[in-house]
Amino acid sequence: MSESSSGVNMSRRTRSKTQPSPWSDLSDRSNPQAVPCGRKDTLQQHSDSGIASPLPSGKFKFKIWHEIEGNNIKGTQLHSPRVREGPPPGDLFPKDGKRSALVKKESRDEEAMKQRRLENWENCLEVNLSYQGLGDPYQLENLFKILRRLIRVEKLQLADNFLTDLSSVRLPRCKELNLNKNHLSSFQQLPKIPQIQHLSLTENNITTLSGLRDLGPSPIKSLTLKRNPCEFQDNYRCRVFSSLPNLKTLDGIPKLPADCSRPETPVKSKMCTVS
Numbered sequence: 001m002s003e004s005s006s007g008v009n010m011s012r013r014t015r016s017k018t019q020p021s022p023w024s025d026l027s028d029r030s031n032p033q034a035v036p037c038g039r040k041d042t043l044q045q046h047s048d049s050g051i052a053s054p055l056p057s058g059k060f061k062f063k064i065w066h067e068i069e070g071n072n073i074k075g076t077q078l079h080s081p082r083v084r085e086g087p088p089p090g091d092l093f094p095k096d097g098k099r100s101a102l103v104k105k106e107s108r109d110e111e112a113m114k115q116r117r118l119e120n121w122e123n124c125l126e127v128n129l130s131y132q133g134l135g136d137p138y139q140l141e142n143l144f145k146i147l148r149r150l151i152r153v154e155k156l157q158l159a160d161n162f163l164t165d166l167s168s169v170r171l172p173r174c175k176e177l178n179l180n181k182n183h184l185s186s187f188q189q190l191p192k193i194p195q196i197q198h199l200s201l202t203e204n205n206i207t208t209l210s211g212l213r214d215l216g217p218s219p220i221k222s223l224t225l226k227r228n229p230c231e232f233q234d235n236y237r238c239r240v241f242s243s244l245p246n247l248k249t250l251d252g253i254p255k256l257p258a259d260c261s262r263p264e265t266p267v268k269s270k271m272c273t274v275s
Contacts, residue, residue, distance in 0.1 A: 187211035
């Protein structure tokens, strides 16, 4: 027994004429036996393996399963192609100086192409990364890698990303930040934003106003806290404006005279008792 280049066993013995087979005697390549498959086309013989092709036509030679529906092709008529891994590029050519230089140049060109495909996050001024659907930990990790590279961004959109803590991120030049529809529960979980002017935190889970004074030194002009639990605290607007001296607008409403100072303890009303 011997083995052909395609991995099929080849026998020197001739099959009996009384036992028809879809395959001819592999040693007798001069008279391949055709296999009936519902078509009258002449079958071709593969030169690389010596096996008579049972396909009805040469046009099916490189077809795959979903491309041969309705053509009466049987599974026994299809063959797996041989897959061979070639040698490294350096072994294909003589190791002379000219060829080595060419290989190195191709490697450098490929690396340069990869670098051009990467986003230049460090020079971005406006970035929208909302609705990312961060369902896997590796996605969140990659997002944080991008955020740490946004050293020049001025406008950043991060809405609806299920974010819970951004305290490890610093955005030194960010002026507008949209964190709507996330899972932030306190102001301590915000990123470092020393130049922030417009901050939107609608539909988060911020329950307390503690930590709001950390934004006091920033030039913040507008803040949106709609649909957060802290919105229902007593003296909500007064407390926010007293913590942020530069704030001009809260929840879309400009600063009012009643928001300038916290109201005193309510005076008991004088009631007249009638006996």
